[in-house]
Amino acid sequence: MTRQELLYEIRDYVNITLGLMLYTFGFTVFLLPYEIVTGGISGVGAIVFYATKFPVQYTFFIINAILIIAALKILGWKFLTKTIYATFALTFFLEIAQGIVVQPDGHFYKLLGEGNDFMSLVLGCMITGTALAIVFLNNGSTGGTDIVAAVINKYHNISLGKALIIIDVCIIGSSMFISSFGPIQNRCQMVVFGLCTMVIECLMLDYVMYWQRQSVQFLIFSKKYQEIAHAIATSTDHTMTILDGHGYWTGKPTKVICLLAKKRESLHIFRLIKTIDPNAFVSQSSVIGVYGEGFDQIKVKVKKKKG
Template sequence: EGNDFMSLIIGCMLTGTALAVVFLNNGSTGGTDIIAAVVNKYYNVSLGKGLIMVDLVIIGSCLAIDSFGLFPQRCQMVVFGLCTMVIECTMLDYVMNVQRQSVQFMIFSKEYKKIAEAITRKTDHTLTILDGHGWYTGKEMKVICLLAKKRESVLIFRLIKTIDPRAFVSQSSVIGVYGEGFDQIKVKVKKHESAQSPTPEPLPRREGSDMQGSSNE
């Protein structure tokens, strides 16, 4: 009480988190976030940055209005508005990135078939089977390569431990995953480049094989 800036920080953290929850569930508050969502859909601009660009114009326009000579007070309001915008949008992007963060699993196990079947049955992800060769043992082995959301890690580890407690698992964070089931590629292709690039011939499909994200190979 009596500390306006502390109230601003706490309030912006709450509203930024709430906005992230709304966007994660494909919703909208009906305000300027609609513009940010449209920009984010077609361009590689985060929702927080989109909101900052829109709100910067709205808040900055207050300086152009000097009603009754209240310019100093209006400057203070603008500064508070800018702080609100930055904290709220930063919190929005942070929560969105945490929820959408992806990880890569490399699973080494003799029970790879059972583990693969359990993962594909319990989650919406498929996976890729890689051929491996143990240097120390000299034996051939199969390696499961899987990309999933970070929030699914506990479920995947539980499935692996239930089937093969001695399995060797490597988990690593990835910067971005694009394609079916993940984020869309939002890079524009120039018309002359797309016209000159040859159309790739479809590969012969083998039974039981797919591509990563929707494939087993």
């Protein structure tokens, strides 16, 4: 492993840890005290906790351990190493956080007060959805249904948010059949709230991930195209295509740099261009999707040719 690869790995683990801490905050402060059902293995743990008082973190750990072993061959050690780390870390964070939000009488402290269940749901799911996106963007997973969603996403062009919705509907719907949650009206309300958590969390997950993965196309017209291309290549590791063109009025030949990059890199690229050639003509446009080396993988099935 090179020094740069090591730094990337360290950065991933730091960001995953921050994402897990954010998830723990949203889950234990805004969702658990109001007995809101969520999706995922945390949701399964919450349902078990509401019904039996069996700690959420232990249910979370046991189910994750089973799923990790089952998915090891499909996802590989590189993905699951971080998932194993996230499983232990989130179990630890949930243990600590619940000790903080529980009052001396054994009840959870409700930050927004009584009667603000839905507002707490919205805030909590916005936080947990953002946290999940942070973890996924850094090549990690919180385990549980994230593992199942990652398997689906690996072989099919289905977003992680959509995959999680399908799985979470089954988990949330199961609370309808648990009689210890009270009369049918209470269970219906719990399911409706659970569906709201699912939608908000998954929308936040897709929004944050799409925002981070947005790509742009640059067309750079400059006499100093070689210097600009060299500067971009050495500072961003992007490859470019040099197109041949000619001016309509002048008829003079010109070179055009065609570059695809992440949107977050735009400011850096503009600075490089302006430093080398302040008079360069630059066109920037958003693209729907970029697939290939350095970007997203092409996830479509191709029929095998019959030999």
